[in-house]
Amino acid sequence: MKINNVTMNNVNNLYKLKCNRANSNERQKNENDSIQISSAGKNISRFFKEEIVIPDDKKVMEIKALVESGNYKVSSEELAKKLVASFGNKGI
Structure with a gap:
């Protein structure tokens, strides 16, 4: 099986995009979630x-x-x- 640079770059870019989305979702959860007990x-x-x-x-x-x-x-x-x-x- 031949793996060229273009394919590896695409895979790497998709992986980074997915990681960034996961991190931004986590940040949104952390920023928006809070609880206060009266x-x-x-x-x-x-x-x-x-x-x-x-x-x-x-x-x-x-x-x-x-x-x-x-x-x-x-x-x-x-x-x-x-x-x-x-x-x-x-x-x-």
Whole structure:
């Protein structure tokens, strides 16, 4: 196979053109992309971290301690009510 200078120059020029387009697209993305979180968004995030996660962790720790000590009691009546309610919501 014979490769002459004209063909190599064309390939090289096409490669440079493609690289330049990719670089300019990347620059445009970097220049245009930005994010700002409002103070309300920060407050909501803080609420979820402090108010929802921590109480769940406390409840899990309390139940875990009760189970380990053998003092955790499950009301069969409450369990049945929750099961019926759960199945009722799913249409079963």
